[in-house]
Amino acid sequence: MLKEERHYHILDKIILNRKVLSADLSIELNVSEDTIRRDLNELSAKGLIKKVHGGALPLENNTPSYGERSTYNLEEKNIIAKKAVKIIKDGQVIIMSGSTTNLQLAKIIPSDINATIYTYSLPIALQLTEHPSIEIIFIGGKLHKSAQVTVGLDVVSSISELRADLCFMGTGGINTLNGMTEPDWEVSHIKKSMIAASEKVIVLCTKNKINDVKRYSVAPIHKIDTIVTDIDPNDPIFEDFKEKGVKIL
Amino acid sequence: MLKEERHYHILDKIILNRKVLSADLSIELNVSEDTIRRDLNELSAKGLIKKVHGGALPLENNTPSYGERSTYNLEEKNIIAKKAVKIIKDGQVIIMSGSTTNLQLAKIIPSDINATIYTYSLPIALQLTEHPSIEIIFIGGKLHKSAQVTVGLDVVSSISELRADLCFMGTGGINTLNGMTEPDWEVSHIKKSMIAASEKVIVLCTKNKINDVKRYSVAPIHKIDTIVTDIDPNDPIFEDFKEKGVKIL
DNA sequence: AATAAAAATGCATAAATTTGCGTGTTTGTA
DNA sequence: TACAAACACGCAAATTTATGCATTTTTATT
Structure with a gap:
C-alpha cells in the first residue's frame, strides 16, 4: 500500500470516527507504528489533522454545532x-x-x-x-x-x-x-x-x-x-x- | 480514551451545563480524579476554563463568531x-x-x-x-x-x-x-x-x-x-x- | 537494462508522556 | 476548631515517541 493511500485512509477514518489510534492503524494498514507516526506527523504538518499522544483527532474538533x-x-x-x-x-x-x-x-x-x-x-x-x-x-x-x-x-x-x-x-x-x-x-x-x-x-x-x-x-x-x-x-x-x-x- | 478527547468532552460539558465536577468527570470518563484535575489545570492554563475547588466553570468571553x-x-x-x-x-x-x-x-x-x-x-x-x-x-x-x-x-x-x-x-x-x-x-x-x-x-x-x-x-x-x-x-x-x-x- | 540516488520502512534504544497511587497539605463548612 | 473533601507533589509502571541506522523499495539517469 502506497504512502498516499494510507494518508487518505487515515483522513477518512478520522472524519468517520472523530479519532484514530496509532496502534489500530498499524494493524489495519499492516505497517509499523513508526510509519503510522510518521504519517500522522506529515498530515499534522500539512495542517490536516491534530496529532496527539496515542493517535490523532480532527482539526477543529467539530463540536457539533x-x-x-x-x-x-x-x-x-x-x-x-x-x-x-x-x-x-x-x-x-x-x-x-x-x-x-x-x-x-x-x-x-x-x-x-x-x-x-x-x-x-x-x-x-x-x-x-x-x-x-x-x-x-x-x-x-x-x-x-x-x-x-x-x-x-x-x-x-x-x-x-x-x-x-x-x-x-x-x-x-x-x-x-x-x-x-x-x-x-x-x-x-x-x-x-x-x-x-x-x-x-x-x-x-x-x-x-x-x-x-x-x-x-x-x-x-x-x-x-x-x-x-x-x-x-x-x-x-x-x-x-x-x-x-x-x-x- | 485519548487525553485530548477528554479535554473536548470537558469543554463541551462546561458549555452545556455551566459547570463540571471533578468527581462526576472521573466516573464519566473512567479515569482517576487526579487525571481529571490535571486536565482541568491544563485547560485552565490555556485560558479555556476557570478552575475552581471541586471542578471548573466557563469563563464568559463573548468573542465574535x-x-x-x-x-x-x-x-x-x-x-x-x-x-x-x-x-x-x-x-x-x-x-x-x-x-x-x-x-x-x-x-x-x-x-x-x-x-x-x-x-x-x-x-x-x-x-x-x-x-x-x-x-x-x-x-x-x-x-x-x-x-x-x-x-x-x-x-x-x-x-x-x-x-x-x-x-x-x-x-x-x-x-x-x-x-x-x-x-x-x-x-x-x-x-x-x-x-x-x-x-x-x-x-x-x-x-x-x-x-x-x-x-x-x-x-x-x-x-x-x-x-x-x-x-x-x-x-x-x-x-x-x-x-x-x-x-x- | 543497469545503476546510482532518494525515499520509505522497520527495528533497537533511549527519552518523553501519561496515569494511578501514596503522602501530606489546603480548603470549605458546620 | 474539627473534619471530610479536594488538592499538590513525587514516584513508579505502562505506554508512546523520537532518533539513528540498516534494509528494502521506488525513482531518475545514463
Missing part, C-alpha cells in the same frame, strides 16, 4: 450513517432527503468518492460544499423554514424528471403490511417521487420507526431495497422484512 | 445593508443575488416586514429561515461550492419566469459608460435575467467598485434605478450617475 447538539438520538444516527456510507459507490447519482440522519451521512462521505447528489435540504447542501469532488444539485422551491428544506409541487416535479442510482431517505414509520408511511402529506408525495426516480431505495431508520405506521402511504414494502438501522441486522424484529426481500444493514 | 470575524469589509457592508433595508416595502416580491452584502441585508430585515424573497444563495436562504414572516423561494440548480450559490442554465431559466418588484445585487464594477459589468460569464447572465425580471434594480456596492470595469457586460446604466454605497451619496464621484437618472443612497 449549537443546533445539532440538541439533535435527538445523534448517536444512533451516526451508527446508521456509518453503515449507509459504505453503500455509496464511485460515480453514482444519488438523491438524499432532508433527514438529520442524511446530514450525518453527508458529513462522512469519503473524500475519494465521486458522485452526483441531488438534495432539497439546505443543511445537507451546505455540508456537501465541503466535499472536494461531489457534484451537488439543489432542488429549488418554496422553503419550509423550520425543516430547512424546499417543499411543494416544484420539488415533486423536479424530482420526477430525474434518474438516480440510489436514494437515501428517512421515514415516519415502516412495516411489512403498510410499507413506508409518513405523517405529512406533502412529504409523502416528495418521497413517492424520489422512489420513482431511483434504481435502489435505501431507508435509514432508527429502531423506534420499525413497525410504526403513519397517516399517509409512501410505498409498499417491496419497493424498498435496503433498510439501514442502528441495531443488529439479525434481530428477530426484521424476520418479516427479510422474507419480503428487504436487505437489512 | 469566526464566520463574522472573517468577512472582509464587514463594516462597509453593514452600512450599505442598513441603507438598503429601508427600500423594502411590505408585500413586495424581491430577488436577491448571492453577495455577502445581501447576506448582511437579510440579517437585518425587520420582523414586521412581509415579503416574498427569491434567492439562489444557500447562506442567504438559511439566514432568512430565521425571519418570521418572509416567504422564501430557493432557486435550484448546480451548486457552486466555494460561493455557495446555484449557477447554470437552470437558474437563468427559473429567474426568467419570475416577476419581481425589486432586485438587490452586488456587482463586479459599475460606471456610466459601460454600465454594470462582471468578471464571471455565468454570473453576468444570471444578473441579466434578474434585471429583466424586476421592476426596480438596486445595486449594492462598496466605493472601490465605482468606476471599475470587468470583462462581461450585465446592463447599461439606465437599467439601474438605485445604487446603495458605503459613502456619502453627495460625493462628487456620483455626479455622472445622477445625471443619468440613477438614485444614490
Whole structure:
C-alpha cells in the first residue's frame, strides 16, 4: 500500500470516527507504528489533522454545532450513517432527503468518492460544499423554514424528471403490511417521487420507526431495497422484512 | 480514551451545563480524579476554563463568531445593508443575488416586514429561515461550492419566469459608460435575467467598485434605478450617475 | 537494462508522556 | 476548631515517541 493511500485512509477514518489510534492503524494498514507516526506527523504538518499522544483527532474538533447538539438520538444516527456510507459507490447519482440522519451521512462521505447528489435540504447542501469532488444539485422551491428544506409541487416535479442510482431517505414509520408511511402529506408525495426516480431505495431508520405506521402511504414494502438501522441486522424484529426481500444493514 | 478527547468532552460539558465536577468527570470518563484535575489545570492554563475547588466553570468571553470575524469589509457592508433595508416595502416580491452584502441585508430585515424573497444563495436562504414572516423561494440548480450559490442554465431559466418588484445585487464594477459589468460569464447572465425580471434594480456596492470595469457586460446604466454605497451619496464621484437618472443612497 | 540516488520502512534504544497511587497539605463548612 | 473533601507533589509502571541506522523499495539517469 502506497504512502498516499494510507494518508487518505487515515483522513477518512478520522472524519468517520472523530479519532484514530496509532496502534489500530498499524494493524489495519499492516505497517509499523513508526510509519503510522510518521504519517500522522506529515498530515499534522500539512495542517490536516491534530496529532496527539496515542493517535490523532480532527482539526477543529467539530463540536457539533449549537443546533445539532440538541439533535435527538445523534448517536444512533451516526451508527446508521456509518453503515449507509459504505453503500455509496464511485460515480453514482444519488438523491438524499432532508433527514438529520442524511446530514450525518453527508458529513462522512469519503473524500475519494465521486458522485452526483441531488438534495432539497439546505443543511445537507451546505455540508456537501465541503466535499472536494461531489457534484451537488439543489432542488429549488418554496422553503419550509423550520425543516430547512424546499417543499411543494416544484420539488415533486423536479424530482420526477430525474434518474438516480440510489436514494437515501428517512421515514415516519415502516412495516411489512403498510410499507413506508409518513405523517405529512406533502412529504409523502416528495418521497413517492424520489422512489420513482431511483434504481435502489435505501431507508435509514432508527429502531423506534420499525413497525410504526403513519397517516399517509409512501410505498409498499417491496419497493424498498435496503433498510439501514442502528441495531443488529439479525434481530428477530426484521424476520418479516427479510422474507419480503428487504436487505437489512 | 485519548487525553485530548477528554479535554473536548470537558469543554463541551462546561458549555452545556455551566459547570463540571471533578468527581462526576472521573466516573464519566473512567479515569482517576487526579487525571481529571490535571486536565482541568491544563485547560485552565490555556485560558479555556476557570478552575475552581471541586471542578471548573466557563469563563464568559463573548468573542465574535469566526464566520463574522472573517468577512472582509464587514463594516462597509453593514452600512450599505442598513441603507438598503429601508427600500423594502411590505408585500413586495424581491430577488436577491448571492453577495455577502445581501447576506448582511437579510440579517437585518425587520420582523414586521412581509415579503416574498427569491434567492439562489444557500447562506442567504438559511439566514432568512430565521425571519418570521418572509416567504422564501430557493432557486435550484448546480451548486457552486466555494460561493455557495446555484449557477447554470437552470437558474437563468427559473429567474426568467419570475416577476419581481425589486432586485438587490452586488456587482463586479459599475460606471456610466459601460454600465454594470462582471468578471464571471455565468454570473453576468444570471444578473441579466434578474434585471429583466424586476421592476426596480438596486445595486449594492462598496466605493472601490465605482468606476471599475470587468470583462462581461450585465446592463447599461439606465437599467439601474438605485445604487446603495458605503459613502456619502453627495460625493462628487456620483455626479455622472445622477445625471443619468440613477438614485444614490 | 543497469545503476546510482532518494525515499520509505522497520527495528533497537533511549527519552518523553501519561496515569494511578501514596503522602501530606489546603480548603470549605458546620 | 474539627473534619471530610479536594488538592499538590513525587514516584513508579505502562505506554508512546523520537532518533539513528540498516534494509528494502521506488525513482531518475545514463
